[in-house]
Amino acid sequence: MTLIFSGNDFKYELEGVMKLFIPAKLFSHEFTDRYVKVEGDAAFFRRRKGKRYTLLYVYVTLGSKTCYRVARIQNAESDYENECELTLSRLLFSVMSELTGKQAKWGIITGIRPVKRVNKMLSNDMTKDQIYDIMRNRYLCDNNKIDIAYKTAKTQSEILSDLDNKSFSLYVSIPFCPTRCSYCSFVSQSIEGCLNLIPEYVDNLCREIEYTAEIVKRLGLVLDTVYFGGGTPTTLEADMLDKLMKTIAGSFDLSNLREYTVEAGRADTITCEKLKVLKKNGCNRISINPQTLNDSVLERIGRKHTAEQFLDSYKLAKSIGFESVNTDIIAGLPTDTLDSFKNTVDKLIQLEPENITVHTLSIKRAARLNQEENDEVFDNPASKMVDYATKRLLENGYLPYYLYRQKNMLDNLENIGWCKPNKESLYNIYIMEEVQTILAVGAGGSTKLVDLKNDRIERIFNYKFPLEYNKHFDLMIKKKDEIEGFYSE
Numbered sequence: 001m002t003l004i005f006s007g008n009d010f011k012y013e014l015e016g017v018m019k020l021f022i023p024a025k026l027f028s029h030e031f032t033d034r035y036v037k038v039e040g041d042a043a044f045f046r047r048r049k050g051k052r053y054t055l056l057y058v059y060v061t062l063g064s065k066t067c068y069r070v071a072r073i074q075n076a077e078s079d080y081e082n083e084c085e086l087t088l089s090r091l092l093f094s095v096m097s098e099l100t101g102k103q104a105k106w107g108i109i110t111g112i113r114p115v116k117r118v119n120k121m122l123s124n125d126m127t128k129d130q131i132y133d134i135m136r137n138r139y140l141c142d143n144n145k146i147d148i149a150y151k152t153a154k155t156q157s158e159i160l161s162d163l164d165n166k167s168f169s170l171y172v173s174i175p176f177c178p179t180r181c182s183y184c185s186f187v188s189q190s191i192e193g194c195l196n197l198i199p200e201y202v203d204n205l206c207r208e209i210e211y212t213a214e215i216v217k218r219l220g221l222v223l224d225t226v227y228f229g230g231g232t233p234t235t236l237e238a239d240m241l242d243k244l245m246k247t248i249a250g251s252f253d254l255s256n257l258r259e260y261t262v263e264a265g266r267a268d269t270i271t272c273e274k275l276k277v278l279k280k281n282g283c284n285r286i287s288i289n290p291q292t293l294n295d296s297v298l299e300r301i302g303r304k305h306t307a308e309q310f311l312d313s314y315k316l317a318k319s320i321g322f323e324s325v326n327t328d329i330i331a332g333l334p335t336d337t338l339d340s341f342k343n344t345v346d347k348l349i350q351l352e353p354e355n356i357t358v359h360t361l362s363i364k365r366a367a368r369l370n371q372e373e374n375d376e377v378f379d380n381p382a383s384k385m386v387d388y389a390t391k392r393l394l395e396n397g398y399l400p401y402y403l404y405r406q407k408n409m410l411d412n413l414e415n416i417g418w419c420k421p422n423k424e425s426l427y428n429i430y431i432m433e434e435v436q437t438i439l440a441v442g443a444g445g446s447t448k449l450v451d452l453k454n455d456r457i458e459r460i461f462n463y464k465f466p467l468e469y470n471k472h473f474d475l476m477i478k479k480k481d482e483i484e485g486f487y488s489e
């Protein structure tokens with residue numbers, strides 16, 4: 001597909017809209033200031049500025065079909081460039097909906113944080129009707145998606161109104177897993193191949209924690225939440241987890257800490273001893289993720305545990321007294337059916353975990369799983385699965401509290417974190433809405449510095465893989481000094 005831009009260069013946004021309808025295609029681009037006759041699979045986006053009005057035009061040929069739309073806006077329109085871009089996006093959306101018969105339920109919103117828009121409108125004191133009107137008519141969102149984005153923003157509103165510019169969260173990266181799941185796209189390594197790296201990795205991580213804590217003390221920042229992610233942090237042995245958590249407790253002031261999460265992720269890493277170490281060191285929230293409660297699907301995706309192992313781990317965690325347990329599931333896994341997914345959702349709801357996170361498989365991951373079966377990916381019940389989960393979770397008193405989309409998700413869907421009332425994970429909201437500084441330690445960690453007052457965000461990236469993290473540790477840790485630079489500006 002060739003994308004031809006005439007009188008405009010809205011490449012990023014228009015390509016994003018096109019990808020809603022023709023996933024994972026490679027596009028070529030041409031730029032011209034002329035009118036072009038379109039031949040073959042191509043899209044032509046034209047902006048022609050007259051004396052008072054600008055004419056916007058989208059023409060697409062796809063296979064044997066063609067379709068076009070035209071609109072006109074005033075040159076005096078405030079925020080003229082943005083209006084041109086949005087109008088062309090809407091025209092393209094309409095053309096592609098007609099040509100492909102596909103529905104893209106988030107309309108022309110292609111970014112990963114649709115709730116951020118709603119939060120902004122709420123903070124500008126817009127009414128519910130005004131917000132729905134903008135989401136529907138300006139961004140062409142489907143009513144169900146607007147509902148979920150609005151409900152999510154409302155669940156977040158109290159937490160967001162209570163934020164201090166000096167508070168921060170600490171992210172601890174443990175990029176190891178017992179084995180690699182076939183759909184994984186994280187920076188995570190199977191421990192089989194890197195067992196010998198782990199002791200040095202844990203030592204370096206402790207040094208990075210201490211170094212970061214010194215910076216925090218000098219800046220007077222206040223630790224709000226701790227989050228161990230990865231990977232699967234509970235891949236580490238109990239004594240290593242103990243050492244890391246004790247280093248955190250010995251380095252930071254935890255007296256204002258409101259949440260301490262450790263992703264225990266996979267049931268095949270969980271033992272009573274490890275859970276007790278987490279609890280003893282102040283962790284009050286863990287994730288135990290079945291992804292599905294269908295054993296044959298678990299086997300298909302390379303998770304080396306059964307549904308029963310998940311249930312045993314869950315009961316163990318509850319018996320040890322964790323206040324909040326999250327369980328992740330994925331809609332659209334290969335070989336999973338709508339009925340089997342419904343069974344997973346219903347069984348999980350019966351357990352009444354405080355959080356249930358419903359992910360949708362991304363096409364990229366699915367495609368890697370299914371190199372030879374790409375059609376299966378596009379003919380998938382994921383959308384019905386997500387609708388079912390949404391309906392059942394709402395019926396059972398769960399509230400959506402964070403929501404994000406990834407590029408290339410099946411059916412242009414989303415991931416939604418659901419919680420029992422007042423059981424939101426603060427960290428998940430902070431990271432998704434970009435409202436609090438996250439100081440990350442460990443390989444693959446990315447520190448996000450947020451200055452809400454001045455609307456500034458900066459990032460510092462650690463080395464991605466444990467091997468280079470260990471090897472270049474002394475060089476890398478110097479980058480942490482940029483944190484002080486950010487706060488002194």
Ligand code: SF4
Binds near residue numbers: 266
């Ligand atoms: S548990 Fe998560 S991080 Fe680990 S391999 Fe599986 S998907 Fe990747």
